Amino acid sequence: MTSPGDDAFTTRPTLRGSFGMVASTHWLATASGQAVLERGGNAFDAAVAAGFVLHLVEPHLNGPGGDMNAIIAPADGSAPRVLVGQGPAPAGATIEHYRAEGLTEVPGAGALAAAVPGSVMAWFRVLEDHGTMELADVLSFALHYARAGHAIGATAARTIDRMRDHFSEHWSGSAELWLRDGRAPRVGEMITYPAWADVLDRLIGAGETATTREERIQAARREWSHGFVAEAIERFVATPHRHSSGADHAGVIAAADLAAFDAGYEEPTVFRFRGIDVAKTGPWAQGPALLQTLAILDGLPDERIDPDTAEGIHTIAEALKLALADRDAWYGDPDHAEDVPLAELLSPAYVAERRALIADTASHELRPGTVSGREPWAIPSVMAAAAGSPTAGTGEPTVRSDDAIVPDEDASGYTRGDTCHVDVVDRWGNLVSATPSGGWLQSSPTIPGLGFCLGTRLQMTWLDEGSPSALRPGRRPRSTLSPTMLLRDGVSVEALGTPGGDQQDQWQLLYLIRTIVFGYSQQQAIDAPAFHTTAHVSSFWPRVWEPGGLVVEDRVGDEVLEALSAKGHVVSRAGAWSLGRLSSVRRDPATGELSAAANPRGMQGYAAGR
Numbered sequence: 082m083t084s085p086g087d088d089a090f091t092t093r094p095t096l097r098g099s100f101g102m103v104a105s106t107h108w109l110a111t112a113s114g115q116a117v118l119e120r121g122g123n124a125f126d127a128a129v130a131a132g133f134v135l136h137l138v139e140p141h142l143n144g145p146g147g148d149m150n151a152i153i154a155p156a157d158g159s160a161p162r163v164l165v166g167q168g169p170a171p172a173g174a175t176i177e178h179y180r181a182e183g184l185t186e187v188p189g190a191g192a193l194a195a196a197v198p199g200s201v202m203a204w205f206r207v208l209e210d211h212g213t214m215e216l217a218d219v220l221s222f223a224l225h226y227a228r229a230g231h232a233i234g235a236t237a238a239r240t241i242d243r244m245r246d247h248f249s250e251h252w253s254g255s256a257e258l259w260l261r262d263g264r265a266p267r268v269g270e271m272i273t274y275p276a277w278a279d280v281l282d283r284l285i286g287a288g289e290t291a292t293t294r295e296e297r298i299q300a301a302r303r304e305w306s307h308g309f310v311a312e313a314i315e316r317f318v319a320t321p322h323r324h325s326s327g328a329d330h331a332g333v334i335a336a337a338d339l340a341a342f343d344a345g346y347e348e349p350t351v352f353r354f355r356g357i358d359v360a361k362t363g364p365w366a367q368g369p370a371l372l373q374t375l376a377i378l379d380g381l382p383d384e385r386i387d388p389d390t391a392e393g394i395h396t397i398a399e400a401l402k403l404a405l406a407d408r409d410a411w412y413g414d415p416d417h418a419e420d421v422p423l424a425e426l427l428s429p430a431y432v433a434e435r436r437a438l439i440a441d442t443a444s445h446e447l448r449p450g451t452v453s454g455r456e457p458w459a460i461p462s463v464m465a466a467a468a469g470s471p472t473a474g475t476g477e478p479t480v481r482s483d484d485a486i487v488p489d490e491d492a493s494g495y496t497r498g499d500t501c502h503v504d505v506v507d508r509w510g511n512l513v514s515a516t517p518s519g520g521w522l523q524s525s526p527t528i529p530g531l532g533f534c535l536g537t538r539l540q541m542t543w544l545d546e547g548s549p550s551a552l553r554p555g556r557r558p559r560s561t562l563s564p565t566m567l568l569r570d571g572v573s574v575e576a577l578g579t580p581g582g583d584q585q586d587q588w589q590l591l592y593l594i595r596t597i598v599f600g601y602s603q604q605q606a607i608d609a610p611a612f613h614t615t616a617h618v619s620s621f622w623p624r625v626w627e628p629g630g631l632v633v634e635d636r637v638g639d640e641v642l643e644a645l646s647a648k649g650h651v652v653s654r655a656g657a658w659s660l661g662r663l664s665s666v667r668r669d670p671a672t673g674e675l676s677a678a679a680n681p682r683g684m685q686g687y688a689a690g691r
Contacts, residue, residue: 085605092681095604102677102690103127104664105503106142106580109231110134111679113222114505115689117214124511125153125211126219128503129204132517133223133281135501136200136533137274138231139685140522141240142580143501145277147519147536149200152349152360152566154573155211156510161566161573162346163362164515165557166203167538168196169342169414172554173333176544179552182330187540187552189622191324192332192525194537196558198314200517201305203344209298211511216298217285227278230271234685237522241265244523251323252526255534259522276532280310302343310531311339317528318535325622332525334535349566352427354379355597358568364421365414366560367620371586373404375593376432377439383598388591389609389637391644397594398614398631398650399439401587403448405617407435408559410449410457413549417556421549422452443649445628447618458548460618500562500580506666506675514564514576516585540622561620565589569670577665579680583620587613588661603665603678610636611660615653627651634660658682666690 096102101118105111114131118124128151136144143149149166179187188194208219241248242265248256249263258274259265266272287304288297304310318332349360352372359375361368377400378386387393407426415421425431435450449457500518505511519536527534541559542552550559563585567575579588588611595606615630631650633642635657646652664679664686677688 085601089605091602091604091608093604095602096677096688096690098675098691099508099673100675100691101127101505101507102666102675102688103131103503103505104666104677104679104686104688105131105135106501106662106664106680106686107135107138108685108687109138109226110501110503111687111689114503116222117219118507120214120218122214122219123212123509124505124507124513125207126214127507128505128513128515129208129212130219130222131503131505132200132204132515133220134226135503135517137223137226138234139237139501141237142499142521143200143517144520144522144524144536145201145533146195146198146524147200147517147521148196148198148538148560148562149203149515149517150362150366150560150562150564151203151207151513151515152362152564152576153207153211154512154566154576161349161360161512161568163349164203164207164344165347166199166344167365167557167560167562168199169555169557170196170539170542170552171334171338173335174539174552174554176546176552178333179544183328184326184544186544186622186624187542188324188326188537189540190524190537191322191326191330192318192334192535193324193330194539195318195332195334195525195535196538197334197338197342198520198536199342199344200520202302202342205298205302205305206344209295209302215294216288216301220281220285224278224281227274227281230273232269233266233272235268236683238266238268240523247323254527254529255522257529258527258532274532276530280531283309306339306342311336313528313531314339314535322526332535350423352376354593356569357597359593360566360568361563363415364412364423365557366562367408367412367583367586368563368565369412369423369426370404370408371563371565371590373407373426373432374400374586374590376427377403377436378594380433380436386594386598388594388612391641391648394612394633394637394641394645395443395648395650396439397590398612399444400436401590401614402444402616403435403438403450405583405614406447406449407457409460409618411452411549412559414557414559417553422455425452441648443629443631445616445649447626461545499582500585502564502578502580502662502664504576504578504664504666504677506576506668506677508673508675510668510670512566512573512576512666512668514566514578516562516564516578516580518562518580541620559620561585563589572670574670575665575667577663579661579663581661583617584613584660588663592663592665603667603676607661607663607665607678607680610634612637613660632660634658662686664688
């Protein structure tokens with residue numbers, strides 16, 4: 082395959098300019114971020130404004146009670162840093178407590194699945210450290226939509242409709258916020274968030290006597306983590322409520338857990354692929370699995386990794402299976418795990434061993450590797466017993482069906498929604514790639530007086546002390562949130578990412594191969610047919626996997642789909658335009674030209690700039 086050329090079909094152009102670019106999963110967030118740039122703010126100001134708008138306009142995909150991971154690159158030439166907005170497990174979240182509640186898995190919905198909320202603290206932290214604008218100005222966009230309302234989208238309305246009976250029967254606070262005389266809002270109806278607007282006003286007001294911008298932001302952070310928000314959360318979760326287990330449980334999160342947490346920064350994990358440094362999070366999130374896959378594919382000729390051919394799709398899928406198996410067996414919070422052997426997992430010798438396992442036919446096994454003589458953690462056999470379950474391949478949100486809360490999917494095996502993403506670049510060269518998630522409206526009951534619900538990231542932990550991502554107080558759950566930053570010759574040049582749960586790094590991998598190896602433009606790479614494997618253990622409740630599973634957009638063509646089936650893949654057709662919600666912004670250091678692109682699927686993601 083060669084580059085498709087500048088005249089190849091795309092749904093929209095790759096935007097080009099020199100002032101500033103924003104790309105996100107919702108046009109209102111993109112517009113808000115661009116408005117901040119137009120008012121003189123930088124990329125960090127714009128990202129925060131967009132992030133708080135995403136809480137409102139994609140409430141089934143993220144919320145203030147969730148988490149947010151980002152990679153930021155200041156224009157001063159300093160190396161990119163990972164902004165960690167992934168809160169840890171509360172002090173009361175022990176395996177013993179959950180087993181005493183009669184649980185064998187952390188539930189997929191309800192306050193027992195809540196990690197400490199990290200999103201708001203992370204957004205405030207980056208604004209304080211790297212922004213230039215006042216908190217009140219940056220939050221003015223979210224406050225506007227919270228008070229005046231916004232037109233609810235189709236997927237959000239559908240999610241509320243599926244949760245309608247559950248809200249009415251079990252989660253009264255959610256019913257009060259989301260239902261209209263017992264029904265879900267219709268697509269396009271205006272939705273307001275008066276309680277959350279009041280919270281934002283109180284957070285802003287906490288700093289009214291402070292003398293500097295930074296002190297005003299610090300006051301808001303203290304009010305969130307030590308004040309009325311933390312206290313309201315503790316009071317609320319003390320009352321048992323319905324969980325996805327089908328039983329009522331009280332939560333364990335306390336005000337002291339919020340007070341003990343602060344968002345911070347870490348060094349990224351980096352792998353050089355075809356001359357481009359790809360920066361990801363550490364192994365407390367799934368990002369290094371993308372790097373492992375790139376390392377495996379880097380040793381193969383271009384024709385073997387062409388994502389538009391049956392051979393390329395097969396090879397990429399098999400490499401992904403190996404990396405994701407290692408993710409499940411080895412990844413965890415390095416601050417609390419005995420040893421996460423990330424250097425060995427990315428070492429040339431180990432990568433060569435893994436590459437040699439790729440055969441001409443599809444593997445139907447989970448094959449984590451042995452590292453330095455150490456055996457991988459064995460995924461419980463009950464997971465293998467769920468092989469072929471119709472819930473395989475789910476993404477992050479969970480919605481109600483009958484008396485249980487089950488994954489939101491359709492017969493194609495893919496998830497329609499899951500998370501959000503925003504990328505920003507400004508005229509000075511600051512870059513932000515941020516993936517906010519969690520705190521979905523279907524996660525747990527809406528907290529009266531706060532207007533939001535808690536996240537459910539602890540469902541990614543295991544009630545098995547032998548797992549590197551076992552539930553443990555103070556330990557970060559192994560997140561799927563996976564922003565990406567690219568560097569050329571030591572200079573940060575591109576920010577990108579996508580929602581998608583377990584699929585986030587799979588879809589980003591296709592983008593990287595197409596742009597770095599085959600010369601696609603940003604929009605061409607985003608628009609090109611996508612696929613992902615479901616032959617891995619889901620990170621989300623309920624834990625399932627589909628041996629040989631491969632979900633593919635139909636646009637690859639019948640000949641390719643038939644060839645994949647002949648190789649032993651269990652192929653699910655996903656329709657023509659369904660997989661991935663990628664966005665990207667880029668800066669050419671030599672010319673200062675900026676560019677951006679966003680996903681057309683679902684008709685919500687947009688890029689803007691000039």
